[in-house]
Amino acid sequence: MRAAVVRSFDQPPRYEHFATPVPSGGQVLVDVLAAGLHPRVRSGANGTHYTSDGRLPLVPGIDGVGRLPDGRRVYFVADDDVPGTMAEQALLDPRRSVPLPEDADPIVVAAAMNPAMSSWVALRKRISFRPGQSVLVLGATGNAGRMAVQIARRLGAAHVVAAGRDPGRLDLLTGLGATDVVSLAGDPQEAADRLGEAAADVDVVIDYTWGAPTELAIPALLTRRTERSAALDWIQIGSMAGPDITLPSFVLRAANLRIMGSGQGSLTAAGMIAELPALIEELSSGTLTAAALPLPLADVERAWTTPTEPGGRVVLTTSA
Structure with missing residues (x-):
């Protein structure tokens, strides 16, 4: 062949x-x-x-x-x-x-299933996500981040903050369900401060960046939270900005932060596959673009x- x-x-x-x-x-x-x-x-x-x-x-x-x-x-x-x-x-x-399904476009399915699966499975299988909660998508201007904004809204998120570096792509995300957008361009600490002001009280972070943006974002959010004992689920999926972070120990004591990953190994293959029919239906119906x-x-x-x-x-x- x-x-x-x-x-x-x-x-x-x-x-x-x-x-x-x-x-x-x-x-x-x-x-x-x-x-x-x-x-x-x-x-x-x-x-x-x-x-x-x-x-x-x-x-x-x-x-x-x-x-x-x-x-x-x-x-x-x-x-x-x-x-x-x-x-x-x-x-x-x-x-x-x-x-x-008979009407499914194989090219659209091949393009979208992998980037969509990351946030779909994270929200459906890694945490007990509830309609009405709020979500921050860190790295929202990538393909997976763009899908995550749509999926969070589709699963009932009341508030979705989309953060990324590309201004053109950020502008498009409000039409896909983002209720607020934050630029990560420019000075890293200033970007983290903007993120902290906009997303301090979210319930979930879907993180495709890791590296320096995450290292600065975690304390920026946690030190601004209205109620630090309120759970914040930080789901690490991608590492576009780097594979490592340095995490000050105080943030784990001073807030209810729960960091977890979502990917190969953190879920069984059977558990992931079980979620695919519902996701395919969403793609086939045009709900997700x-x-x-x-x-x-x-x-x-x-x-x-x-x-x-x-x-x-x-x-x-x-x-x-």
Whole structure:
């Protein structure tokens, strides 16, 4: 079969022949229709993701839309120990797949499921989120952050603060459900102070930045909270600004801060998959919006560096 193949962590994948994977243990070989080029895919392809084992060559791609041998279309998440989904064919574990509605656009599903899943699962499975609560999305101008703003509102958030650096993308978020926007551009401490004033009393933080913005934001919020004993669930999902923070010990004693992660390992695969049908229904109905840029799998090298519009995602497609 043909696939996107990574032979060096320093180079983009190339469109090459690759051995067709052989099903075993209940797996099914499916024709891949579409696979999203997510940040998680990029980090896996350059060897920097925390799950990377350094082995090459590899086929990138963590999820996709495929056609089963009987013609049905499904969204599926690939197992960790099989070739990825950026190929003409891929292995599917039926337990990690969900059927698509007839009217579902496979390109939109491939583009949106991964970024949407991060906040959807975080709010539905990692905490007991209740309608009427308020949410801060830290890193809201990325694709996942943009989806998180929509999802928080869809799940009943009364107040959503969207924070990010890109002013053009920030301006778009009020139309997607943000009730307040905060710029993280400029002096970092001044940005943290703005964030503290706008979001001190939120109930949940969905954090895609980590690093310096989070390091400054945590004390900025906690020292301004009206009621410090009110629980603040800080859900760490991404680390766009850096992998580490220094956290002063006093913030853990002086407020009811609960820091947790949401991602591979913090939830069971079965628990995540159980949430996918409801999310697919939201995407199929148009409740959540996502922009996709479809490109042929054969153009994977060009796709790797192709810019997209705000909220957009490259999706590699096949002729299957």
